[in-house]
Amino acid sequence: MVLSGKKLWMSARDYVMIVVAIFIFxxxxxxxxxxxxxxxxxxxxxxxxxxxxxxxxxxxxxxQYAINLVLLGIAYFVVGKQFVVKTIFGATVISLVVTVMPPLFDGPLVPGQPFMNVCIGGIFTGIALGLVFVHNGSTGGTDIVAAIVAKRTNVTIGRTMLFVDFAIISSSFLLTHEIAKVLYGFVVLIITSYMVDLVINTNRQAVQFLI
Incomplete structure (x- = not known):
């Protein structure tokens, strides 16, 4: 019973932290x-x-939610039920958050400073995603694509996510016709990736004593 209670507490703590992290994102x-x-x-x-x-x-x-549902349907048969169950919670919460939050902001919090805004935004999103991963969660999206590809091919998850994100960001040029916007997208990608690694590696740090 003690072990079951401990597992229940750790699971509940993970879900709470995933929700908090997604709000940060x-x-x-x-x-x-x-x-x-x-x-x-x-x-x-x-x-x-x-x-x-x-x-x-x-x-x-x-x-976002529509794409995640399609990808999760494919992942159910390719990757497995456990992966889908763990992912659908984060995918649902993040879809709700990015639906509710954007109308609350009429403009960037730092007016007239697009580079500073994307850097700050990248820091927040990177910390958030790092916390999600640390607490055994996933927000879906390219995570699902990467898991499916990794299951069927020898391409690594990290490389797949990089290729997919590169294609999505590059495609924005067809809409904005502004190379600066595309470059800002890559800045966010780099900062987010760095912050994710920083959060995960910091969480895994340990102290060793030699006697």
Missing amino acids: GFGFSAFILPEKVVIGGVTGVGTIAYLLTGKTYMIGLT
Whole structure:
């Protein structure tokens, strides 16, 4: 019973931290990145493209969730049930957050400083995603694609995510016709990746005593 209670507490703590982390992601994305109309990687980036096409912020979360459902349906048969169950929670919460938060911000929190905004936004989103991974969660999107590809081929998960994110960010040029926006998207990708690694590696640090 003690062991069961401990497992229950750890599981509940993970879910709470995943929700908190996703709200941090939503803040960084909605307050700094989206107002600059910068497309980032992942299905959030695809949702941003849908927003740029329609002008409706709710299209971000709607598009994101629709894509995740399709990918999770494929992953159920390719990767397995356990992966899908763990992923669907994070995918649902992040879709809700990126639907509710963007209308709360009329513009970037740092007006007239697009580079600073994407850097700050990248820091927030990177910390958030790092926390999600540390607490055994996933927000779906390119995570699912990478897991499917890794299951069927020899291509690593990290390389697959990099290729997919690169394609999504690059495609934004067809809409904005501004190379600066594309470069800002890559800046967010680099900073986010760095912060994710920093959070994960910091969490795994240990102290060794030699006697």
